[in-house]
Amino acid sequence: LRAVTIKDVAREADVSVASVSRVLNGVGRVGAATRSRILDTAERLRYVPHEGARSLITRRTDTIGMILPDLHGEFFSELLRGADAAARARGFHLLVSTSHGSVAEAAGAIRSMRGRVDGLIIMSPQIAPDPLALPDGLPVVLMNAPLGAGRSGVAVQNYEGALAMVRHLGITATRIAHISGPEGNGDAGERLRGYLDARPLDLGPDYVVRGDFTAASGYRAGLELAGLDPMPQAVFAANDMMAAGCIEAFAELGVRVPDDVAIGGFDDVPLARFLRPALTTMRVDLVALGAKAFERLSAELEQHGRDSKVDQVLPELVVRSSCGQGLGREQEKKCTTGPGRYPE
Amino acid sequence: LRAVTIKDVAREADVSVASVSRVLNGVGRVGAATRSRILDTAERLRYVPHEGARSLITRRTDTIGMILPDLHGEFFSELLRGADAAARARGFHLLVSTSHGSVAEAAGAIRSMRGRVDGLIIMSPQIAPDPLALPDGLPVVLMNAPLGAGRSGVAVQNYEGALAMVRHLGITATRIAHISGPEGNGDAGERLRGYLDARPLDLGPDYVVRGDFTAASGYRAGLELAGLDPMPQAVFAANDMMAAGCIEAFAELGVRVPDDVAIGGFDDVPLARFLRPALTTMRVDLVALGAKAFERLSAELEQHGRDSKVDQVLPELVVRSSCGQGLGREQEKKCTTGPGRYPE
């Protein structure tokens, strides 16, 4: 079951491989008779071109690599979905790889993509770009990373978003606690910084508990925060998953949300609106963000790396029930549920 | 900024490309002095091998293609995550593509993967394998599809799972309605068949409303079902997302779950345990399923297509609150929440 090559087609159709190549790619003049004979033969032999060989000579793979820290959770999958949609709209494939927060793995993934992709989208919030040993020839777009000088990228304005959320919670609360993301994560750092700058009151280190962006860590943080005296009146979690875990912990302890404590998250992953109470959060349009990363890379590909710039994305406050503010029952219903609210 | 090739290294190190190739791949005898000179030069030039060129001659890409209907929702992303983890554990890359339910797109994706992948994982629940024009040489594993004769695959036992769920709901309910998946979807069809065979009572066509696996369609179905007279005592939704939408509709209408109506889902996507009430569902270990698909393909790759078989996966009933059964408050807590229940 050897795969059939262009040579097989040429032999069967009694022409040169050059002619086969020409008609299959629709370039150059070929006689009508020859053309149809080639087409027939290709069809009969079920010939499919070897893309690897093509791209070796054409110097383009029509594939872009996407390196994510992980594939866990809706945050990454929405990003991936956005990038995939944009890529396929332009006829590109997506080669995915995960680094699991390890510099070595990320660097390995990057190396092994040489020659199979035209460019790279890298999300690596933990790692500065330099140690990644980014290859010279390869256009790269950084996502949410500590952006290197002269590198292109897309970035969420985490600081500004955190500011907005804490100010919103501050309308009704003075004692606002924070569940932060993991140490060394750039996004988490910026969200923490926003919190610190916007909180109405410094309550000491006990009111900032470190999580790792998982629901489990939010749950543990919730247990801790509920034990504090005085209890916080509001909690700003650095992402939605931790907010979800925190809500769960509070529910088990009988702490009522939002009556006893208001909660705000970050990201607006699809899960957020299904939580009870539905989660107030800073919406980042992850699908659009993924698409934007691809578009940036695509521009880079065409301009041959000349046009490096960073797209900033500002998250948007989405008020639902978990902060107990701003919306009467009727309005809230409109805002968080019902068919009209379902995306797509 | 031309990328550096093996020739550049050879020239700089004053050896043949053959020697460079040998030391970089660690095969064949090479003198110590030559070796270190080559290594130094490669490092200095920051040489990264062109994987495309390598795979053309070695006839392996160490990449597998995964074609999914969509990337929307946790169902697909968990599958992808499982496949990715298994693949990278064996040093393989993942090339993803989505077909959006279109035969043409799927066939196009398959074609364009020739020469860039060693094998294919295809999930195409809507489409029989034949029209996909599967290439001869390429090992393929089908997921959850109408499995073609002689093809390898992994399959969820949807019928048996539906049977189990409906029987469980049947413990307390006689009037059981169904929200089905989309027409022509193989999984949906099997789940419907299980429902029809296991329901205690045939209530007529009004009690089976068609959805499309989205929460929005579940929401609409919920509105319909709530208007029925007599109202169903239980609803079996063909997947969790539709169950989520249904719960939402019921909540808005003041229909209490599980007191007025019990609800059961299918899949156990991560969202399920965060719903309120937490969702009783048939657990399909999606990560394991994705991994299993890769393992199957991997076996195929080694055996050269000799060893075709189908792995069956039986879903498992997970009882939470939405069916109002079987668990006291204490037990339920254990089962659906708390740190112990957080995966990983």
Added chain:
DNA sequence: CTGAAAGCGCTTACAG
């Protein structure tokens, strides 16, 4: 209009 030839960047027998 059509073909012979060179070459994309690599690996691997085959000589020496």
Added chain:
DNA sequence: CTGAAAGCGCTTACAG
């Protein structure tokens, strides 16, 4: 131990 050469499956000037 080391190199020259062939070849993986294609495309593309260059001739004719």
